[in-house]
Amino acid sequence: MTVTTLTPTSGGPRTTGTTGQMCTFWVDGLYFGLQVEHVQEVLRYQQLTVVPCAPDAVHGLINLRGQIVTALDLRCRLGLPPRPEGELPMNVIVRSRGEVVSLLVDDIGDVIDTTEVSLQPTPANLPPTVQDVVGGVLPLPGSILLVVDAERAVDVSTPDTTGGTP
Amino acid sequence: MDDDAEIVAEFLVESHENLDQLDRDLVELERTPDSRELLSSIFRTIHTIKGTSGFLAFNRLEALTHVGENLLSRLRDGKMVMTTHTAGALLTMVDTVRALLEAIEHGAGDADPGVDVESVVSLLERVLAGDVEEPAAAAAESGEQATGPELESVEDAPPAQAAVEGGEQATVPELESVQDAPPAAAAAPAPEPAPVAEELLEPALDLAPEPVLEPVLDLAPDPVLDPVLDQVLDQAPEDVPAAAEAEEGRRGVVDSSVRVDVDLLDGLVQLVGELVLTRNQILQRTEAADDVELVRASQRLDLVASELQESVMRTRMQPIGQVWSKMPRIVRDLAHQLGREVDLEMDGHDTELDRSLLEALKGPLTHLVRNSLDHGIEPPPARAAAGKPTAGRLLLRAYHESGQVVVEITDDGKGIDPRHIGDVAVRRGVVTREQLARMEPRDVLDLIFRPGFSTAEQVTNVSGRGVGMDVVRTSIERIGGSVDLTSTVGCGTTMRIRIPLTLAIIPALVVGQQGERYAIPQANLVELVRLEGQDLRENVETLAGAPVLRLRGRLLPLVSLSEALGGEKADPDGLTIVVVQADETRFGLCVEEVHDTQEIVVKPIGRQLKSLPTYAGATIMGDGRVALILDVGGIARTRAIGAAHATEPEVQVGTVDSRALLVLEVSQGRRAALPLTAVSRLEEFELGRVERSGGVEVVQYRDGILPLLRLAPAIGLAESPPAEDQISVVVHEDGQHRVGIVIDRVLDVVEEQVVPTEVGRRNGVLGSAVVQDKVTDLVDLDAVVRPLLAGAR
Numbered sequence: 016m017t018v019t020t021l022t023p024t025s026g027g028p029r030t031t032g033t034t035g036q037m038c039t040f041w042v043d044g045l046y047f048g049l050q051v052e053h054v055q056e057v058l059r060y061q062q063l064t065v066v067p068c069a070p071d072a073v074h075g076l077i078n079l080r081g082q083i084v085t086a087l088d089l090r091c092r093l094g095l096p097p098r099p100e101g102e103l104p105m106n107v108i109v110r111s112r113g114e115v116v117s118l119l120v121d122d123i124g125d126v127i128d129t130t131e132v133s134l135q136p137t138p139a140n141l142p143p144t145v146q147d148v149v150g151g152v153l154p155l156p157g158s159i160l161l162v163v164d165a166e167r168a169v170d171v172s173t174p175d176t177t178g179g180t181p
Numbered sequence: 182m183d184d185d186a187e188i189v190a191e192f193l194v195e196s197h198e199n200l201d202q203l204d205r206d207l208v209e210l211e212r213t214p215d216s217r218e219l220l221s222s223i224f225r226t227i228h229t230i231k232g233t234s235g236f237l238a239f240n241r242l243e244a245l246t247h248v249g250e251n252l253l254s255r256l257r258d259g260k261m262v263m264t265t266h267t268a269g270a271l272l273t274m275v276d277t278v279r280a281l282l283e284a285i286e287h288g289a290g291d292a293d294p295g296v297d298v299e300s301v302v303s304l305l306e307r308v309l310a311g312d313v314e315e316p317a318a319a320a321a322e323s324g325e326q327a328t329g330p331e332l333e334s335v336e337d338a339p340p341a342q343a344a345v346e347g348g349e350q351a352t353v354p355e356l357e358s359v360q361d362a363p364p365a366a367a368a369a370p371a372p373e374p375a376p377v378a379e380e381l382l383e384p385a386l387d388l389a390p391e392p393v394l395e396p397v398l399d400l401a402p403d404p405v406l407d408p409v410l411d412q413v414l415d416q417a418p419e420d421v422p423a424a425a426e427a428e429e430g431r432r433g434v435v436d437s438s439v440r441v442d443v444d445l446l447d448g449l450v451q452l453v454g455e456l457v458l459t460r461n462q463i464l465q466r467t468e469a470a471d472d473v474e475l476v477r478a479s480q481r482l483d484l485v486a487s488e489l490q491e492s493v494m495r496t497r498m499q500p501i502g503q504v505w506s507k508m509p510r511i512v513r514d515l516a517h518q519l520g521r522e523v524d525l526e527m528d529g530h531d532t533e534l535d536r537s538l539l540e541a542l543k544g545p546l547t548h549l550v551r552n553s554l555d556h557g558i559e560p561p562p563a564r565a566a567a568g569k570p571t572a573g574r575l576l577l578r579a580y581h582e583s584g585q586v587v588v589e590i591t592d593d594g595k596g597i598d599p600r601h602i603g604d605v606a607v608r609r610g611v612v613t614r615e616q617l618a619r620m621e622p623r624d625v626l627d628l629i630f631r632p633g634f635s636t637a638e639q640v641t642n643v644s645g646r647g648v649g650m651d652v653v654r655t656s657i658e659r660i661g662g663s664v665d666l667t668s669t670v671g672c673g674t675t676m677r678i679r680i681p682l683t684l685a686i687i688p689a690l691v692v693g694q695q696g697e698r699y700a701i702p703q704a705n706l707v708e709l710v711r712l713e714g715q716d717l718r719e720n721v722e723t724l725a726g727a728p729v730l731r732l733r734g735r736l737l738p739l740v741s742l743s744e745a746l747g748g749e750k751a752d753p754d755g756l757t758i759v760v761v762q763a764d765e766t767r768f769g770l771c772v773e774e775v776h777d778t779q780e781i782v783v784k785p786i787g788r789q790l791k792s793l794p795t796y797a798g799a800t801i802m803g804d805g806r807v808a809l810i811l812d813v814g815g816i817a818r819t820r821a822i823g824a825a826h827a828t829e830p831e832v833q834v835g836t837v838d839s840r841a842l843l844v845l846e847v848s849q850g851r852r853a854a855l856p857l858t859a860v861s862r863l864e865e866f867e868l869g870r871v872e873r874s875g876g877v878e879v880v881q882y883r884d885g886i887l888p889l890l891r892l893a894p895a896i897g898l899a900e901s902p903p904a905e906d907q908i909s910v911v912v913h914e915d916g917q918h919r920v921g922i923v924i925d926r927v928l929d930v931v932e933e934q935v936v937p938t939e940v941g942r943r944n945g946v947l948g949s950a951v952v953q954d955k956v957t958d959l960v961d962l963d964a965v966v967r968p969l970l971a972g973a974r
Contacts, residue, residue: 064799064807065697066790067746073789076799076807081455083799083807085787114787171789 037153037160039124040107043095046124046158047149053165055110057123060103061086072171074119079108086117092168094144109165116169129153134162187506192233193286194438199226200282203275207268214263223271224253230278239290241298242281248305249274255309270308277301443537446497453486453493454782458805460486499539501579501588502530504546508577511547515554522561522572523554529579534586538680541660542588545653549590549676550575552650557594557674567671569593585662585704588678597668599625606631626666630654689781689810691802692759693774694742698808700781700800701770705761705813709775713755721756730758730769733863733927739769740820742811745795763814770816779803783810794819842935842959843911844928844952848898852957854950855911855922857930859962862912864921871908877969880910880921887912888969889921895965896945896958901925913966920966929953 037048038057063075063086074088086106090098098104104119134151141149150164203226210219231246249271255261280296460482467479505527516523534542558564558573565571576591599622606612606628617625629650657664662680681687681704689700710732712720720731721739728739739758744750758769781800786809790796794815802808841857870880871889878889889910893900910921931952937959941949947959 062806064809066793066796066809067748068793068795069790076786076809078458078801078805078807081451081458081801083784083786083801085789087789112788116787116789169789 035128035130036126037129037162038107038126039160040105040120041122041124042089042093042120045093045095046160047089047120047163048127048129048153048160049107049109049118049163049165051126053109053111055108055115058106058108058117061106061117070171077106077117079115079117082115084108084115084117086119087169087171088119089148089163089168090119090121092118092144092171093148094142109169111165111169114169118163118168127155129155129160137161188510189237189285192237193282196230196233196282197279198440199230200275200279202226204272207271207275210263211265211268217257220253220257220263224250224257227253239281239285241292241296242278242285245274245277245281245298245302245305248302248309249278252305252309261309261311267308270305273301274305441496446493449493450497450782453490454801456486457490458801461803462805497535497537498533499536500530501532501534501539501542501586504539504543505530505577505579507543507547508550511550512554512575515551519554520560521554521558523558523575524572525575525577527577532579532581532586534680538586538660541656542678542680545656545664545678546588546590548653549678550577553590553592553594553674553676557592557596559595563595567595582679585679585681588680589675590678591673591675593673596670596672596674597626597629597666598670602626602628626668629666630664687781687783688778689800690759690778691776691781691808692742692772693776694746694772695748698776698802698806699742699772700808700810701759701761701813702797702810703778705763707760707762707767710758710760710769711755712758717754717756732760732769735929737767737769739771740816741771743771743773745770745816745820761813763817766814766817768817768820770813781808781810842931842952844931844957845892845911846925846928847896847901848893848925849901851893851898852928852952852955853892853896853924853946853960854931854935854952854957855913855960855962859913860911861914861919863927864910864912865907866910866921867907878923882912882919882921885919887919887921889923890966890969891923892960892965893925896960897943913962915966915970918970920969922965935959 036051038051038054039046039048041047058079061077061079063077065075066073072087072091074086074091077084077086088098088104090096098121102121104121105123106117107120107123109116109118132153132155134153137146137149137152139146145161148163148168149161150167151162153160153162203223206219206223206226210216210223213219227246227250231243231250234240234242234246252261252267252271256263256267261267277296277298281298284290284296460479463479464483467476470476508527509525512523512525515521553575554573558575559567559569561571564573574591574593576589578587578589578591580587603612603617603620603625606625607614607617611628611631612620630653631651654664657678657680660680662678664676664678666674666676668674688703690703690706691698691700693699710730712730722729722731728741730737730739737760739756741750756771757773757775758771759775760767760769781802783798784800786796786799795812797810797812797815799807799809842854843857843860844852844854847853864882866880866882871878872881873879874886874888878891879886880889881887887910889908891900908923909926910923911927913920913922935950935952937948937950939948941956941958945961945965947961949956949958951957
């Protein structure tokens with residue numbers, strides 16, 4: 016098990032901003048970010064135990080050092096097309112309301128400091144399934160970072176937000 | 182350790198903890214003399230010690246704490262004001278209490294003349310009377326300051342060593358060496374420390390005139406301080422045996438146990454779980470490794486991890502004897518209060534269960550014992566009139582059974598009369614008379630678990646306030662257990678509590694389905710059935726799309742695990758059926774593979790999955806993969822099995838108890854019943870296997886010879902025409918001896934109140950009774966098997 020501990024890059028005195036440091040990752044070519052405070056760790060692909068009858072977004076359970084963690088596929092959660100066969104997802108382990116949940120993503124990016132960029136509302140023409148999970152966007156030079164709302168991302172209890180498989 | 186010693190030990194541990202708290206509280210109180218909260222807390226502590234010492238007949242301790250309590254109550258009520266002087270007196274009392282406790286711990290009892298209680302009592306009394314002059318007060322105060330550390334060093338010193346240390350560290354308070362030296366010197370048999378201590382004695386004495394000691398020496402003649410000093414000096418030699426003991430590695434009661442936060446233990450359990458998994462991974466890797474050292478180290482890791490795991494699990498397990506030990510007293514007091522004579526018997530002291538469950542069990546158990554005494558066992562005259570011995574019998578039994586702990590409370594009292602319960606239930610509006618008329622006697626008895634139900638003719642001090650049995654049931658169910666009762670009017674009542682061994686670790690059967698593993702808790706497991714070929718075609722039928730299995734004359738609904746998990750229904754040539762039971766529902770779960778049974782650690786699953794009824798949790802298997810735990814009850818509900826079958830009486834086969842009967846068919850449709858407890862197995866033998874030995878039919882069975890007995894002739898009935906190919910046999914075991922009882926077939930297992938009648942009584946039959954609306958012979962098993970077993974002996 017490889018653990019990439021997230022030691023925030025030296026952000027200096029500017030880390031007090033509203034968005035602060037972002038743990039970034041890619042899902043279906045989209046560039047996403049999660050505030051590092053919500054992210055416990057990032058893991059490579061873990062063997063999953065499938066949970067039959069579970070909501071679509073739940074891809075299975077992983078054993079995180081003795082703790083059982085639900086793995087949610089962000090592609091499914093965002094209503095994006097399923098991951099191509101043979102590509103293994105990465106785990107972004109998120110803490111939410113005392114529970115630990117793994118978000119399955121395509122690839123992990125750097126931890127970046129976004130203190131100086133202000134959060135803008137999600138463009139209204141994004142699909143509702145994406146709007147549901149994304150709390151806003153950060154227009155960075157060269158790319159647009161979609162900021163994931165951790166609480167909403169791990170909430171799959173209501174069937175209409177599971178997105179279904181397109 | 183006998184019961185009394187155990188109680189004393191508990192008292193000591195508790196009191197020492199209380200005293201530490203008391204010290205802190207008193208010091209705090211000096212700073213905030215008006216704090217009623219602190220005063221109340223101190224008062225309660227002293228009161229508790231006083232109360233317990235009264236019970237345990239530690240009279241001097243009681244006398245001392247009594248005066249202290251008086252003083253405290255006046256302080257609490259504002260009749261006296263807290264001064265440093267009062268605080269000093271109280272602290273002296275605390276120290277003396279501690280000295281007494283130590284005397285008790287060392288087996289001297291509190292009558293030890295080494296501890297001067299009387300002068301402390303008189304000191305407290307003088308404080309109470311308020312006639313202590315200021316100088317004396319000041320003396321007491323400074324004396325207190327001076328003696329405080331002394332006392333501590335006497336008590337706490339790991340004796341000889343402290344002296345050695347004291348000498349080595351030249352600047353260490355001189356007092357310590359002075360006080361410690363005598364015991365060390367006296368402990369002459371302890372070879373090493375003693376000479377050193379003697380050497381140290383000198384410098385210590387040299388230091389004596391130094392300022393630190395002065396107050397003590399100056400004040401020595403003071404009457405107030407005298408007792409304190411006396412006590413200190415008297416105590417010193419007394420500590421010697423304790424010191425010697427400590428040297429030998431024997432720990433005192435207080436030192437040998439530590440109270441640990443349960444959360445911490447839970448954390449440990451989890452960490453050890455992880456360690457075990459990591460160990461497994463390392464073991465797998467090192468198996469192929471060439472590095473001998475690495476292999477050796479990993480083997481050691483394996484061993485240590487296993488032992489650690491076992492120990493950590495054991496820290497949470499405690500014997501039920503802890504609860505048992507409190508029972509004799511409770512029963513004695515209650516019996517006295519209620520005018521009953523009771524012989525208490527307790528069985529299964531060392532039955533262990535998880536400590537959190539043990540805690541949760543205490544209340545309900547006490548309640549049930551009270552109920553047995555109050556409502557069960559009659560007063561002696563009533564018992565005499567009923568022809569019973571005047572002393573009632575109360576039996577507490579604990580044992581492990583199929584992964585659960587069973588606790589039974591049995592009395593030989595008047596029993597519970599369903600009619601009486603019914604009447605009261607109707608009167609209290611718990612049920613209507615119509616509802617009552619439709620209820621089985623067993624269900625009527627269950628009414629006592631309804632909220633607000635109490636049948637006590639009058640509310641006694643002990644029970645009958647209308648809260649009770651429902652609370653008992655709720656609290657037992659909260660910890661995953663169940664309560665039921667069986668009662669025979671006039672003969673007594675048995676309450677049976679079943680609780681899981683632990684909430685964290687359960688035995689489970691691991692089954693395989695579509696490449697994944699699932700765990701079925703052992704508590705839900707009834708049996709495993711494998712059907713192939715002809716058996717499959719004959720015994721499994723599909724009724725309106727629903728598969729059912731004929732199992733020993735009963736129809737069992739079948740659920741395919743694959744379907745329950747939302748998959749396709751497979752149609753294999755063989756069926757592996759796990760017969761499971763949840764609540765009152767029993768059904769067969771068809772699985773692909775059965776792996777093995779193992780102990781699993783139940784872990785919670787995330788909130789995204791909580792709403793799924795199919796799973797009770799998840800666990801981590803030996804290879805580190807996650808496996809889901811199936812919720813049998815949930816599966817039954819989602820497959821709508823419970824609703825359709827709960828009303829059928831035959832599905833309500835509860836757990837095996839002494840009243841359950843195995844109903845058999847013998848002699849072409851005649852019914853006979855055996856107590857289920859007498860039945861160890863049901864077997865079918867091909868006729869070809871039956872051989873003869875002497876005049877007896879036998880079969881070879883499990884490496885032995887099983888004598889057969891045809892039931893029909895043995896109970897005076899005509900034998901049925903011989904079965905075509907095989908015979909059904911009920912195997913009865915009596916110690917070393919087994920007998921096979923040949924019957925036509927098994928009809929059912931019933932668990933209902935059976936009223937035997939004289940009708941049909943004959944050799945081999947106790948009498949006939951109506952079981953499931955049909956006349957059934959109750960087999961006198963002893964009489965029937967006696968000739969055969971006698972021959973075997």
